[in-house]
Amino acid sequence: MRITRSRPRPISGLILVACAAVLAVTGTVTATVTASAAAPSHPAVSAEYGAESGAAAVAQAAAAHPADQADQPARSAQAAPAADTLLSLNKPATASSAGGCCSAANVDDGVSTTRWASASGADPQWIYLDLGATAHVSRVRLQWDTSCATAYEIDTSADHSSWTKIYSTTAGKGGVEDLTALDGNGRYVRMYGTKRCRGDAGHGYSLQELAVYGTLGTDTTPPTPPGTPTLVSDTPNSVTIGWTASTDDVGVAGYDIYHDGQLCAQVNGSTLTATCASLSPNVAYGFYVNARDAAGNVSQPSGTLHVTTPPSGDTTPPTVPGAVHSTAMTSSSVTLAWTASTDNVAVAGYRVYNVADGARTQVGTADANATGTQVDGLTPSTAYHFQVTAYDGNGNESAGSTPPVDVTTSAPSSCAPAQGVCTVTQVGTDDDVVWGLVTLPDGTILFNERDAHDIVHLNPKTGAKKSVGTVPNVQSTDGEGGLTGLEINPVSFGSDHWLYIMHTSPTDNRIVRIKYDPATDTLQTGTEQILLTGIERNKFHNGGRLRFSPDGKYLYAGTGDAQNGANAQNTSSLNGKVLRINPDGTIPPDNPFHNAVWSYGHRNVQGLAFDSEGRLWEQEFGNNIMDETNLIVKGGNYGWPSCEGTSGTCGTAGFIAPKHTYPVAEGSCSGITIVRDFLYVACERGTRLYREQISGSSLTNVQQFFVGTYGRLRTVEPAPDGGIWLATTNGGDKDSTPHNSNNQIFHVTVA
Template identity: 60%
Template structure:
C-alpha cells in the first residue's frame, strides 16, 4: 500500500517528541578511552535541505547526552562537524561523536553527542543522495515531523527520500574516488546449501566500509569493510556467477570483481524419475492450442514439464523448490487447418525425466482468433542481439552487444551485413557493451543512428551517421557521458518520443544510492534533445526525467504519448511503470511493492511480476497492447492498456524460445523478438546461439 498523506501521522510526531524529551537511555558498555581516527574532511556544516538550517548541538553544550537539532547556520563550534576514516561525525574535538542513544535501531531513535568509543551507533554513511544513514540501524538522520523551525529535534527514522532527510555538506563531496576492484575472488566449502566466498581487500583513499556480494546482478548480502570472506546460502542445482564490489563511507562503489562461477550440487542423490503426466487435453481457438494435464508425482518434487509437439520440445513450464510447476500451456502462432500431436514429459530438480504422457492430437481452425497468430524465424545470431529498430525500407538495424557491431538485416532473405563497429565500446564482463539503438525520427533525411554503449569509464549516448550501408565513424558525436557503469545494471534502452525527444533508460550501476540522487545519471529515465542538449522543461535542469529506478531496460510510448517502463527487481519482483515527469519510483527503499513503498511521493508500479516469472528486459506497444520480453521467465507477456491500468494479462511462448531480451514493433502491426540464451552474463563475443523472430499479431 502506498500512502498519499504526510509521512508521519500526528500521533507518531507526538510520540517522537515525547521520546526526545525523556532522559537518554544509557548506552551499552563501551571502552573508556576514545579511539582517535584520521580525518577525512572538515570541519564543515551539515545543512538540512528541507529547512535550510544547520545540524547543531543544543545550546552549544559539550556534555555527553546532549541532543541535536536544527538551528540558523552560524558556523560556530557547535555546528562544525568532522568526518573520520571510521565514518564518525565528530564535533568540538576528537573525543566527541554524533551518537544514537542506547544503540537504538528502531524509529524514532534519539540522536545525541557522546564520547567517541568506536561503536557502530557512532558510524555514519554520507550517501550521495543526500541522506546520512546510521550504520548500525540503517535508519536516516531525520528532522522530526518534517519541521523547519529553529530547535526542531533531529532523530533517526526509516529512510523515505523526503527533504527532511536530505543534507548538504562538503564532508560528502570531499571523497569522490571509489575503492579499487576487489581482487582474487574465490570459493571454498561448496555444499548443496552453502558456499564460502572470499576475496582480497580493496584499497581506498579513506577506507572501505562495506563489500556487496552479488550473484548474476542480484544482491545477496553486504558485509563490513574489515570482512574478506563470508558464508552464502545457495540453491541445489543452480549455476551462479558470484562477484563482489567495494563501497566506501561516501557511497562510492568500485567496479565489480571478476566472476566466479559455481555449480551447486544437489543435496541428495536422486535417480528416481517422476511418474508420467496425465494425457493432455486440448482446447483449440483458431491457431492457438491450450493444453492441460494431470500432475506427475516424484519422490523429491517435479520441477519442470516439457511440452512436446510432434516429439520436439516447444515449451517448458517451470516451478521452484517450494512451488510445483503449473499444468497448463498455451501454444500460439500455429498454422491454420493443421493437425498437431502433443505429449508432456516431467523432470525433477536432478534432471530425471519421466516417460512421456499419452499423446493428444488436435487440428487448428481456419483462422487466427487470438492475439498472436504466427512466428517466423528470420535469422540466427552468435552474439546477443540487443538494440533494434526498423529502417524506412523495412530492413532491420540491430546491435551485437559483445561483438560491438551494428548489423543490417534483410528480413525477406535473412541476409545480414555488418555496417560498422562504433569506436570506444567496451564490455564489463557482465551486461555492458553495445546496447540500445534508435533511429532518428527524420532518418530519411539526416541518417542519424543513436546508440547507447559502455566505455572503459562510463555509459554514454552517441549518434553516428549511416551512409551507403556503412557507419561513418568520423561523423560520431558523443551526446551524453558520465552515466555510471558496472558489471551489471547498465540499463541501455533508447526510444524517441512523440515529442521528438530521445529517452534513455539507465541502471543504477550497482549503487542504489545513485538512483535517488537527481544530480546523478544512474538509475534514471533520461530525456534529451536530438542534438544532446537538455530540454528546457526537464524537471531538474539536467537530463533526468524520472528517478528511483534499479535497472530499467524497456521503454515505450502508448497512443496517448505516455511513457511506459520495464524494470528489473533484485530478488522479489519486477515492475512495469507508467513514467511521469519528475517521478520517484522508490528504489532502493522500495522494490515493486516490497519495502517502504508507502512513502509519500513514491510512484507505484502498474504491474509486478515475481522475478522467477519475469526478469523482463524489452517492451513494445502495438495498438495499445503492451508486450514484455522476459529473460529468466522465458516468456512474452501481453497486457491491454486500459486508462492508466494494465488488464487482461496473457502469457505466450513460455519456454518455447527460452530467454527473451528485446521486443520491438515491426511493420504491419507485428513484432520483432530476440532471444538471449547463452553468453548473456559475460562480455565474450560470439559465444551465443540466438534467434531473431518475426511475430504476427491478430486483430
C-alpha cells in the same frame, strides 16, 4: 559531572526576531539543498529546524516537558555548532514496521503534524535514514509523539547492516530530545528503541521528526577492484567464496557479492569470504565481488568465478503428469491441461515436447504450480503429438506422459482479439547478443550485436544480412555491458540518417549518434557525435534502452544503478534513471533537475515505450523478489533501493508504485513495445512474452505467450505491418564473449 538547571530567561524581542530570521533562512537553504525533488516544499521547515534549534528548542521543550532536561549531558542547552547542516530532510526512511496511518517517510518530512508509528506492543523497533553519502553526524534531534522511548540508542552505519552506537539512554522522557556533541560517521543513521514509554500492548513507538545534522564527506575515490574470487566450498544450494582485499584511500567499508548481477551476500570490510545461499543444484553461476567505502563509492567488479553447484543426493524423479489433454486450439496454439505430478522433494516445473519421427522437441514449459499451459508459435493445419514431463530441482525428469496428445491446428484465419498472438515466422538468426533493434523506412532491420560491437542490417523477407560497421570505443564488461541501445528519430531519420546509440566505453556508459549511409549500407563512423557521457558502468546494471518521443523532440534513455543503489536516489547521478535529452545532446530547459534526469529510483532500466496518449512506460529488473512495469512521470521517484516492486518501504510517501509486477522467476524482463495500446514485455529468465492491455493508467487482461518455447527473450519492437519483432537471447548473454550465442529473430502477428 554536575548539571545546573536554570529557568530560561526572557529574550529580547528584537534579538529573537533577528535570530529567528537568520535561522529561518538557514533552514530554508538547507531544505532546498537536501530535499527530494519529488516531495513538496514545506513552509514549516524553517520554523521546525531554524527557530527551534539550539537554546530556543530546549527552552520550548522544557516548557512542554519540564522533566525533559534531566537526561544525559549530550542533551546540552547550548546551540549546535554553526557548521552543522540538516542532512536528513526527505531522505529515504526504512522502518522495522509502520502503522497504516504513519509511514516511515513522515519521520523526516519537516512537518511535526505527521509521524512515523511502529507496530504496537513489540520491542525492539527501529527506523533509519539513508543520508545518501557518508556524513559526520554531530547532532540528532528527535521529536516524539506521546508514544516515546524510555530506552533507545542512536546508531550509524556504512551499509545499514553493521551498526555503531554513538548515543544511548535508559531515561528517555519524550518530547523534543536534542542530542548535540555527538561524534559518529556513516551514511545511515538509526533510532533503535528497546523499551517503550507506554508499555501496554496497544502502543508502540511514535516519532514526529528524526532530524540528523552534520557534514557530508568529500571522498569521491572508489576502492580498487577486489581480487578474483576463489572457491572455498560448495553444496547443492550454496557457494562460499574468498577473495583478496580491495584497497581504498580512506578504507574499505564492505563488500557486495553477486551472482549474475543479483546481490546474494554482503560482508564488512575486514571479511574476505562470503556464502551465497538459496541456490539450485547442478546450475552454473558466475560470482564476483564489488568493494565499497564509507562514502558510498563502489569499485569496479572483481573477475568472475564460474561455479556449477553439485547435484543433490536426490535421484528420484517426479511422477509422470496424469490425464494430459487439450482444452483449446487455434491455428497457432494449443492449450494443454493435466493433473499435477508429485515428488519426494518438490516439483520444480514441467516441460512440453512435440514427438515426431522418433524425435522429441521442447515446445513449452510450465511453472511448478501449474496444471496446464498454452503452447504457441505452432504452424496452421499441422499435426502435433504432445507429451508432458515433470522435473525437480536436481534435474531429475519424469518419463513423458502417455499416450501423446494428438492435435491438428486449425487452418489460417484472422488474428482474433481474444487470441492475442498468432502467426510466428523466423526472419533471421545471429550468433551474438541481439540488443537494440530498429526498423528502417524500407521495412528492413538494423540491430546491435552487444558483444561484437557491430551493427547488422537484416532483410526480414530474405534473411540476408551484413554488418554495416563497428561502433568505435565500445568496451564490454565481462557481464552485460557493451553495445546496447539503438534508435532512430521517427520524424527526421529520412533526411538526417542519424543512428542514436548507447554503449559502454572504457570509462563510462554514454549516448552517441553516428550517420548511416543507405546508399552504401555502411556506418559512417567519422560522423560520430558524443551526446552524453558520465553514466557510470559496472559488470551488470548498465541499462541501455533508447526511445524517442513520438514527435521526435526528445530522446529518452534507461540506465542502471551501476550496482550502487545510492546512485538511484541521487538526482545528480545519471545512474538508476530514465534520462531525457534533446537530439543534439543538450538538456531540455524543463527537465526537473536541470540535468538529463527525468525520473529516478530505478534499479536497471531495459525497456521504454510510448502509448497512444504519448505516455512513457518503463520496464526494470528487480534483484531477487520482483520486476516492475512503471508509468513514468516527470521527476517521479520509483523507490529503489528502498523499494523493489511492491516489497520494502513501497508505501512510503513520494515513491510511485509500479503498474504491474512479475516474480523474478517468471520475469527478468528486458525490452517492451506498445502496439494498439497493448504492452508487450520480453522476459529472459521467465522465457515468455507478456501481453497486457493499457486501460487508463492500469494494465489489465494480462496474458502469457511462448512460455519456454524459444528460451530467453530480450528485445521486442513494433513491425511496420502492425505486428512485432521478437529477438531471443540464448547462450553467452552474461560473459561478453562475441559470437557464442544462438539467437533467433521472429516476426509475430498480433491481434
